[in-house]
Amino acid sequence: MTAKFITLEGMDGAGKSTHIPAIIQMLAARGREVVSTREPGGTELGERLRELLLHEAMHPETETLLMFAARREHVVQVIQPALARGAYVLSDRFTDATYAYQCGAKGVLAAKIEQLEQWVHHDLQPDMTLLFDVPVEVSVARLAGACSPDKFERESAEFFTKIRNAYLERANKNPERFFIIDASKPLEEVAKSVKDIIATL
Ligand code: TYD
Secondary structure (H helix, E strand, C coil): CCCEEEEEEECCCCCHHHHHHHHHHHHHCCCCCEEEEECCCCCHHHHHHHHHHHHCCCCHHHHHHHHHHHHHHHHHHHHHHHHHCCCEEEEECCHHHHHHHHHHHCCCCHHHHHHHHHHHHCCCCCCEEEEEECCHHHHHHHHHCCCCCCCCCCCCHHHHHHHHHHHHHHHHHCCCCEEEEECCCCHHHHHHHHHHHHHCC
């Protein structure tokens, strides 16, 4: 059995975080170490950068660079050591989010993101990515109930449409690792899909 890197993606309000405890439980039941982490964040410095990224206005390229600065720390301090120990690493978002948000929605050139990706984690890609996909109206309706929305969660339906399309495009380009989950279905059905997908790992 080899170490596996699993990522969760989707636009705000898709509900991916709800499924993390169940995924951890399923993986831990295999008798393996599970490292559950998130981006931006996952390290002490990364969490400080997250505060800035989620609450301060900045140029989209600055945002991209800070995402990758946090990611470098995350890869070196957390993800690579855990994989080297043979653990399962479950990350709530990774570089696909930068392609969706900073490139798809905010217009940063994909070529620039590709360069940073090469620099920061050229030999590391997720083994499996679960994309929680919902129609934009569902996401916007769910976010309307959020108590203290961050700067991304306050964005328009037009912004979320771009994110959704960018994620679906990433999934089409990388079918070997992407699993698209219809997260607009009732929670139990989504949980069942997640379970069936994790079982294939
Ligand atoms: P999110 O994962 O939705 O956490 P929570 O469920 O606690 O709100 O928040 C992270 C936000 O950061 C989300 O809006 C997407 C954004 N983000 C990017 O724009 N680019 C990235 O590369 C990453 C990792 C996240």
